[in-house]
Amino acid sequence: MSLAGAGPATGEKISEPWVQLLTPAGVRVPEPHYDSWLEDIDGGRLQGLYRDMVVVRRIDVEATALQRQGELALWPPLLGQEAAQIGSGRALAPDDFVFPSYRETGVAYCRGVEYADLVKVWRGNAPSSWDPYRLNMAPMQIIIGAQALHATGYAMATKFDGAETATMTYFGDGATSQGDLNEAMVFAASFQAPVLFFCQNNQWAISEPVRVQAQRAIADRPPGFGIPSVRVDGNDVLACLAVTREALDRVRTGAGPYFIEAVTYRMGPHTTADDPTRYRDPNELEDWRTRDPIDRLAAYLKSEGLFDDGFQAQVRTAADDAAAGLRAACTGLSDPSDLELFDNVYSTPHAVLERQKQHYARYLAGFEAAEGGQR
Known part of the structure; x- marks a missing residue:
């Protein structure tokens, strides 16, 4: 186990490198503190997390194909970030409210968003996506970092109303350089708003590497605002689930805001309008492929005897059905008046x-x- 800090309860300064419960080779690393947040994760639920990640990746690949075929105007791929999104998304309670950026397809999947609602904005059929009040998830936000302000304001309102819920907002490493996010953290700390900031540090803010924007770990920044933070291996679905569960519990029970930096990698382009080969070393991509979140959990399932032919066939069928459902929903959308x-x-x-x-x-x-x- 490699632990960054001592967990959400302490707010201690982050040290290198992160919380990791599953190595890239699929070896489970015991860690009593975070293992206590995974006591209900039996074999069936482990398989469920794997199925979620495979299905979400297939949805993402299918949507990218739809854009290349002219069925969508644009698509923001999440390839490589499945563990961060599924791990954190499955930690949310139904009453929690989510404010995403534009890349959180995996979180939307966890919240039950329908296929047509995943693509109708990108097809140009609607100015917004799903009903936020039905799913407790705001529409995707294109303006970088703006959703952090929305989340903080919403969280402050829930606190004033006395609700015991958490508000969670997602953003990338690039958003940490935006004024909106920093202003949101000032307000969240000042009013002890029950909001969880979840940064998916995927190493690239479009074509700008994170090392240019952050001379230290991004998780080192929030304590300067008075917000405790933790750094987690964003390609480890178990670590993301455990860390987010504890952080959400902390937020819900009145301990104020919290910040998670999930260190992951964007294996595809920033959007389908981007060509990452113009700015990214292919060796870097190959290095991160060895840390693939899906392969990692598959290796662990094999070691536990939970990856037989029947299970694999079931997952393939679920992924195929999701891809077919997404395509049918996309091409079946009627043009708006x-x-x-x-x-x-x-x-x-x-x-x-x-x-x-x-x-x-x-x-x-x-x-x-x-x-x-x-x-």
Whole structure:
């Protein structure tokens, strides 16, 4: 076991390197403190975590293929970050509220987002994604770091209401250089908001390596705001699950905000509009492939006798079904009407927006009249 700090209860300064419960070779490393948060993870649940990661990767690969085939305008791949998202996502309680960035497909999967809702924004069929109140997960946020402010404000409100829930926000290493995130941490610390900041340090903020933005571990920053933090191996699904469970429990029970840095790696492009071969050493990618989160858990399952042919076939079927479901949902989306652009901008009717909608309707009608005249 390699432990960064002494866990969420201490808030001690982070040391190198991180919390790790499963080595890249799939060897389980005992650690009494965090093992206590995994007592319910039996063989069946281990297999479930593996199935989740495989299915989410297949969804991601299928969505990337859909974009390459012209069915989606853009897609932000999560390839390589499955353990960080599934481990943390499965730690959430139904009443907790999530504020994601644009890459948290795995977390959305854990919250029960439907296939069509995963892709309709990227297809251009809707300005937003799913119903946030049904899933307790806000729509994906494109503006880097803005969701941290939203999460902190929401968490402050739940505290004022006396609710015993946690708010969790996800972001990448690049967002830690944005003012929004730092402002959010100031407010969270000042008001002891029940919010968990979860940084997926995937080593690259588009084409900028993390070593340029952070001269020390990102987890070293939050204590300067008065927020305790921990650094975890983001490719270890068990460590991510255990660390997030404890952190969420801490947040829910009134101990204030907390920060997790999950050290992982973006194996694909930043988005499908990006070409990482222009700025990334291929040797770096190959090195991180040896730490693949799915291969790691597979090795552990094999050592425990939990990876037989029947289980593998079941996982393949689940992944195939997910890919087929995503493709069917994507290609089956109907095109929105022109005037739907004005829907759901405000929660209640708005006179100015209604006037704009009427003007736009007359503008479109003008084209129809001109076409009719030509006939």
